[in-house]
Amino acid sequence: MERIGIFAGTFDPPTLGHLNILLKAKKLCDRLIVAVGVKPSKNALFSVEERVQMMKKIAPDVAVESYNGLVVDFAKTKKAHFLIRGLRSSADFDAEFQMAQANRRLSGIETLFLIADDTHSHISSTLVREIAHFHGPLQEFVPNEIQTLIRKKFS
Numbered sequence: 001m002e003r004i005g006i007f008a009g010t011f012d013p014p015t016l017g018h019l020n021i022l023l024k025a026k027k028l029c030d031r032l033i034v035a036v037g038v039k040p041s042k043n044a045l046f047s048v049e050e051r052v053q054m055m056k057k058i059a060p061d062v063a064v065e066s067y068n069g070l071v072v073d074f075a076k077t078k079k080a081h082f083l084i085r086g087l088r089s090s091a092d093f094d095a096e097f098q099m100a101q102a103n104r105r106l107s108g109i110e111t112l113f114l115i116a117d118d119t120h121s122h123i124s125s126t127l128v129r130e131i132a133h134f135h136g137p138l139q140e141f142v143p144n145e146i147q148t149l150i151r152k153k154f155s
Helices: 016-026 048-058 071-077 090-107 125-133 144-153
Strands: 004-009 031-038 063-068 082-087 110-115
Touching: 004 016, 004 071, 016 031, 016 082, 016 110, 031 048, 031 071, 048 063, 048 144, 063 071, 071 082, 071 090, 082 090, 090 110, 125 144
Parallel strands: 004 031, 004 082, 031 063, 082 110
Antiparallel strands: none
């Protein structure tokens, strides 16, 4: 049986931390789907289409799709066996743990937590947006393939 994993997030924008988790997740599944979420509660800087295109640029060998609504509903349509979430620190764990429990209760789908490498544990999309806003260097925070796209958004 093919093991299908879903790595979901808003990826606004994708970071080296996201890529770090994605590369680890690929080793655990036969097929990995990156699910770019539309969250009305978050005011995304990039459109969902832009975020999907950025993820496709940095991860051309995995499926990348957008979704609306609950990630578990999307996961069920893809016949996923598990969700993948990245953890940067213990501060991430509490919120992710609650979400994982709710997702399991709603769908029976388990969540696998992957720990970011220490070289990426300080990176967040919020931090990247702040650095880009003030025209700071991005090379240590986002993949080279998308730096120009991020710079354009702040020009």
